[in-house]
Amino acid sequence: MGETGTTPGIKMPEMRTTPESESRQVRPAERSAVLASSTRPSRHPVRVAAVIGIVCLILTAASTWASARVDANAEQRLLNVQAKQVSAVLSTAILLIQEPLTTALSVERVASGASGPTSFTRLMAAYVAPDKLFASASLWKRTGTAIVRVAQVGVPPDMIPGRPQTRAYLRNAFHTKGFTVRAVNAGTQDRIAYAEADPGSGYVVYAERTIPTNRRAAVDNNSAFSELHYAIYLGRTISPGALSTTDVDPRALPLTGTTAKVAVPFGDTVLTVVVSPSHHLGASLGQRLPLILLLGGLLLSLTAAPVGYQLVRRRRDAEENAVTITKLFERVDVLYGEQRDLSVKLQRALLPHSNPEIPNLEIASEYVAGAQGVDIGGDWYSIIGLGDEQFGFVVGDVSGRGIDAVAVMAHARFTLRAYLLDGDSPQTALEKCSRQFDISADDHITTVVVGLGNWRTGEVTLASAGHPAPLLVTSDGADYVHVEPGRPLGAGSGAYQPTTVNLVPGTTLFLFTDGLVERRNEDIDTGLDRLAVTVSAASAQPVDRLVAHALRTLRDEDASDDIAVLAIRWDPSR
Amino acid sequence: MAEFVSTQHDNDLCSVTAAGEVDIATVEEFLDVVRSALDTGASAVELDLSGVTFIDSSGLGALVRLRSEAVGRDVRLELTKVPAKVSRILELTGLAGVFLDPESD
Numbered sequence: 001m002g003e004t005g006t007t008p009g010i011k012m013p014e015m016r017t018t019p020e021s022e023s024r025q026v027r028p029a030e031r032s033a034v035l036a037s038s039t040r041p042s043r044h045p046v047r048v049a050a051v052i053g054i055v056c057l058i059l060t061a062a063s064t065w066a067s068a069r070v071d072a073n074a075e076q077r078l079l080n081v082q083a084k085q086v087s088a089v090l091s092t093a094i095l096l097i098q099e100p101l102t103t104a105l106s107v108e109r110v111a112s113g114a115s116g117p118t119s120f121t122r123l124m125a126a127y128v129a130p131d132k133l134f135a136s137a138s139l140w141k142r143t144g145t146a147i148v149r150v151a152q153v154g155v156p157p158d159m160i161p162g163r164p165q166t167r168a169y170l171r172n173a174f175h176t177k178g179f180t181v182r183a184v185n186a187g188t189q190d191r192i193a194y195a196e197a198d199p200g201s202g203y204v205v206y207a208e209r210t211i212p213t214n215r216r217a218a219v220d221n222n223s224a225f226s227e228l229h230y231a232i233y234l235g236r237t238i239s240p241g242a243l244s245t246t247d248v249d250p251r252a253l254p255l256t257g258t259t260a261k262v263a264v265p266f267g268d269t270v271l272t273v274v275v276s277p278s279h280h281l282g283a284s285l286g287q288r289l290p291l292i293l294l295l296g297g298l299l300l301s302l303t304a305a306p307v308g309y310q311l312v313r314r315r316r317d318a319e320e321n322a323v324t325i326t327k328l329f330e331r332v333d334v335l336y337g338e339q340r341d342l343s344v345k346l347q348r349a350l351l352p353h354s355n356p357e358i359p360n361l362e363i364a365s366e367y368v369a370g371a372q373g374v375d376i377g378g379d380w381y382s383i384i385g386l387g388d389e390q391f392g393f394v395v396g397d398v399s400g401r402g403i404d405a406v407a408v409m410a411h412a413r414f415t416l417r418a419y420l421l422d423g424d425s426p427q428t429a430l431e432k433c434s435r436q437f438d439i440s441a442d443d444h445i446t447t448v449v450v451g452l453g454n455w456r457t458g459e460v461t462l463a464s465a466g467h468p469a470p471l472l473v474t475s476d477g478a479d480y481v482h483v484e485p486g487r488p489l490g491a492g493s494g495a496y497q498p499t500t501v502n503l504v505p506g507t508t509l510f511l512f513t514d515g516l517v518e519r520r521n522e523d524i525d526t527g528l529d530r531l532a533v534t535v536s537a538a539s540a541q542p543v544d545r546l547v548a549h550a551l552r553t554l555r556d557e558d559a560s561d562d563i564a565v566l567a568i569r570w571d572p573s574r
Numbered sequence: 575m576a577e578f579v580s581t582q583h584d585n586d587l588c589s590v591t592a593a594g595e596v597d598i599a600t601v602e603e604f605l606d607v608v609r610s611a612l613d614t615g616a617s618a619v620e621l622d623l624s625g626v627t628f629i630d631s632s633g634l635g636a637l638v639r640l641r642s643e644a645v646g647r648d649v650r651l652e653l654t655k656v657p658a659k660v661s662r663i664l665e666l667t668g669l670a671g672v673f674l675d676p677e678s679d
Contacts, residue, residue, distance in 0.1 A: 399631030400598055440642055445635040447667060466667035485668035491638045492672070520595070520628050523659055524666060560598075561630075 045316065049309035056304050060297020068290040071282065075258050078281035083260035085224040086273055090232075090264045094271075098179055100127045101196040101205045104139065109201040120151045120205075128154035128207075135191060137207040140170055147171065147204065157208050158184040158191060170204050173197035181267035183234055183242075184208065192234065192244070194267065217245040227279050231255055233272040236263065244271065343376045343403065344369070350410055355383055358391045360455045362569040364543035366551060370401070370515070370562040377562030378405035378444065379513045380413055384420070389456045392420035395511040395566050396448035397467065399488075408444045412437070412489060416450060426450035426463035427496040430486065434465065437490040445490040449483070449511060458503035458570050463496040465489050468517065468528065471510040471535055472501065473546075478510070478536035480528065508543060508569040510535050515561035516554050530554065543567040576600040577625075578607040588616040593625030596633035604633070608640050612649050619644065624655035629663060637673065 100123070107119050124137040136158075139151040147170045172195075173180050179196035190211050197204040231246035231253050233239070238254055238261075246253060255276040263270040280287040347369070355363045365381050378398025385391050394416050398405045415436060419429035429450055439445050447467035453460035462470065462481060466488035469480045486496040503509070517527030531554060538549040547567050555563060576594030583589060588611040596604055611619045637653075644651035653673050656664070664670045 397631065399635040439635055439639045443635075445631065445638055447631070464668070466669065468666065485666060487668045487672065488634070488638075490635070491669060492642075514631075518630070524662060 045309045045312040048312040049305045052308035053301050053305035056297065056301035060294060060301060063297065064290045064294040067286075067293055071286040071290065072258065074282045074286055075277060075280070076260070079228075079258055079260045079275065079277055082224065082228060082277075082281070083262045083273070083275050086228065086230065086275055087262040087264050089224045090271060090273060094264065094266055097133060097194065097209065098196070098267075100124065100133065100137075101179060101194060101207060104137075104205045105196055105198045105201070105203055108139070108203045109198055118151075121153050124153040124207075130210075133209060134207040135189070135210045137205070140204040140206060142170075142174070142202040142204065150203075157206060158193065169193075170195060170197070170206070173204050173206075174199050176268050179267045181234070181269050183244075189213065211244055215243050215246050215250050216248075218247055225275075227277055227281060228275040229255055229278050230273060230275045233274070234266070235269055236272055238272060238274060242272075343406070346403075347376050347406060350406065350413070351380060352382060356385050356391075358383070358385050358455055359389075360570055360572045361391065362543045362571060364547040364565075364567045366547050366563075366565045368515075368551060368555060368563045370560045376403075376406060377401050377515075378409035378446070379515065379562045379564035380409050381511065381564045381566040382413055382417060383566060383568065384417060386420060386423075386452075389454050391453050391455055392417070392426075393451045393453070393511070393566060393568060394420075394448060395467070395470075395513060395564055396446055397513040397515075397564070398446045399444045404442075405444050408437075408442050408446060408490075411442075412446050412448060416448065420450070420452065425498065426452050426461055427498040430463050430465050430489075430496045431494070434487065434489055434496075435493040439490040442490055445488040447488045447514075451509070451511075453503075453568075453570075455570065456572070458505070458507075458572065459500060460503060460509065461498050461500045463498045465496060466491070468512065468514060471508075471512075471532060472503075473508040473510055473535055473539045474504060474506065475539060478532040478539065480532070481509075503570045505570065505572055508539065508546065508567055510546075510550075511566045511568075512550075513562070513564045515559065515563035516550070516565065518561065519556070543569045576604070578604050580607050580611045582614055582616065586617050587620065588614050588618070589620040589622055591622045591625065595628040596626055596636070597628060597630040598632040601632045601636045605636050605640065608651075609643065612640070612644055612647055612651070616649065618650040618652065621651065621653050622655050623653055623660055624657060626657060626660055629660055631667075634663070634667060634669060638669070641672065 104120055104123050107123060120139045124134070127133040128135070128137045134154060136152075136154040136156065138149055138153070138157055140147050141150045142148075147167055169180075169182070174197040176197070179194050182193050184191050184193045190213060191208040192211060193206065193208050195204055195206045225247070229246075229248050231238075231248070232244040233242040234244045235242045240250065240253065243250060243253065248255070255274050257276055259274055259276045262273050262275075264273060347367075351367055352365075355365060363383060365383070367379065367381065370377050378400070379396070381393075381395045383391060383393040394413065396409065396412055396416075398409045398412070412433065415433050416429050419432055420426075424432065427450075430448065433448075437446065445466075447465055449462060449464045449467040449470060451460055451462045451470070462483050464483045464485045466485050469483040469485075471478045472481050481499060481501055483499045484497040487494045512531070514524075517531050518524060519527055531550065534550055534553045535546065538546045541549065547565050551563070551565065576592065576596060578590060578592050578600075580588060580590045590608050590611050592604065594600070608619065608621065641651055656674065661670065661674060664673055
């Protein structure tokens with residue numbers, strides 16, 4: 001990076017964070033966010049799906065069970081209510097059974113023997129028949145210690161007069177308030193025996209009521225039993241022997257499932273009624289809800305699990321993509337940097353490594369790359385010693401940027417150099433060169449100024465192809481040499497007008513490219529004048545200092561255009 | 575920042591108005607617009623440069639190229655209302671004779 005005349009280098013500016021280069025770097029915050037998310041645990045879609053599935057199944061099971069329980073509780077409550085209704089109905093029925101007995105006793109008491117058995121018979125006749133309340137009814141009278149049958153209606157009772165059991169049973173009736181009940185078996189028929197006694201009159205009414213052998217009694221649709229199965233037992237124990245009536249097959253007893261039990265007072269004992277629902281008592285929704293929840297829940301589980309799997313997998317894939325993209329970004333960053341380095345190296349290779357030592361000449365040069373991006377510009381300078389005390393020099397500027405601009409630059413540089421070495425004058429060299437370039441093929445035009453000088457005499461001939469004329473710097477100031485610009489290379493072949501100057505000892509020829517003078521918001525002449533002023537201010541300095549001064553003063557840090565500068569001072573006294 | 579607008583006046587003349595900067599960033603668009611004007615079949619295309627604020631070597635290169643393409647299509651390409659800044663550049667780069675002299679090849 002020397003600024004001396006003998007080892008010119010390329011001044012590389014720092015890589016600036018222009019919008020273009022920023023977009024090529026992944027911002028650190030983004031990068032770390034991507035990396036952080038990739039370490040979260042949700043990277044196992046199968047696990048997540050399984051968890052979702054299990055959770056859904058558990059919820060399904062729980063809600064199904066809960067709704068089934070709610071329904072069961074409701075059923076039980078409704079059944080309990082119905083059981084109470086059944087109890088009320090049975091109580092009423094029992095009263096209906098008891099009523100004739102009580103009436104018969106009252107009649108006897110009132111009549112006190114006067115009417116005798118006939119009123120009893122007449123009264124009971126209405127109640128005694130195979131299809132009526134009682135199968136058999138009889139009136140008994142206690143006389144002293146004996147109990148004698150006085151009247152009889154219907155079939156003979158199961159109780160045989162004279163039997164100790166008979167007497168015991170009837171006597172017992174006197175001790176009981178209300179009526180007594182017991183089960184009897186009259187050969188083929190099971191019967192319930194009722195006995196009610198009136199201690200005052202000494203009469204006992206005894207009746208037997210048939211119960212079906214098979215115990216079956218269908219349910220009446222309009223009764224309290226319409227939605228129920230029931231089993232009525234005589235006494236407190238539920239046993240087949242105590243069964244009185246039921247609407248189901250006695251072999252299917254006892255009733256299971258939701259049941260309710262009531263004890264209905266029955267004489268000196270109770271009827272134990274067990275009921276269970278024959279239909280669903282509550283709303284049908286309550287019955288169906290568990291099934292609905294079960295099916296719905298299973299369906300949900302079956303769909304939620306795959307959906308969860310997909311979501312997690314997609315997320316994982318997206319995260320992996322993000323990681324890949326980050327890595328790609330990083331790779332692009334690296335490649336970008338590499339490409340820029342390569343371009344810089346290429347340019348450095350194309351520019352002279354060092355300027356030649358030419359008698360009487362003090363030479364300084366500089367190339368400054370533009371600030372922007374990876375593309376390098378096509379500016380160059382070159383100075384060579386030729387035979388016959390001559391030297392040739394070139395400063396040029398290829399339009400645009402990029403590798404192809406550099407290729408055009410290389411072509412122009414080496415072609416002109418060859419012509420100069422061959423002995424061509426600057427204008428001839430340019431003329432020949434102009435036939436070799438065409439913007440349609442090259443995509444670029446090139447401006448060049450070519451010079452051929454004699455280091456002994458100080459005579460210099462210049463020709464320009466669209467390039468700014470060099471400054472002639474003396475102690476009096478700096479002025480532009482008048483060189484008529486011909487067409488840039490690539491803009492068609494043509495002729496070039498040479499200009500010859502005779503240098504005064506100590507004069508510096510200052511050549512440059514337009515990056516040093518061109519500003520967007522200015523006329524070019526303003527920039528040219530400014531350069532002249534700047535250079536003349538340093539005219540007494542050694543050429544390398546002069547070049548550095550010009551660049552330092554005039555170079556816009558953010559400018560995208562590159563700059564090449566070549567300063568040649570002729571000093572025959574050296 | 576630049577804007578290039580192509581207008582067809584009649585079957586024979588097409589004009590393109592350029593405004594803003596014609597430089598490395600906008601030159602592709604500039605080329606597209608003028609080329610499509612050249613393709614319209616008009617016998618002459620007029621480039622109105624009155625609004626051009628800046629032109630660099632890429633822009634100049636584009637003008638050179640468009641000119642040779644116009645010649646190839648036998649269409650006359652003419653620069654009009656060239657601002658002083660632009661004509662000065664053309665002068666300094668040896669292109670004044672090409673564009674501003676109607677008698678040039």
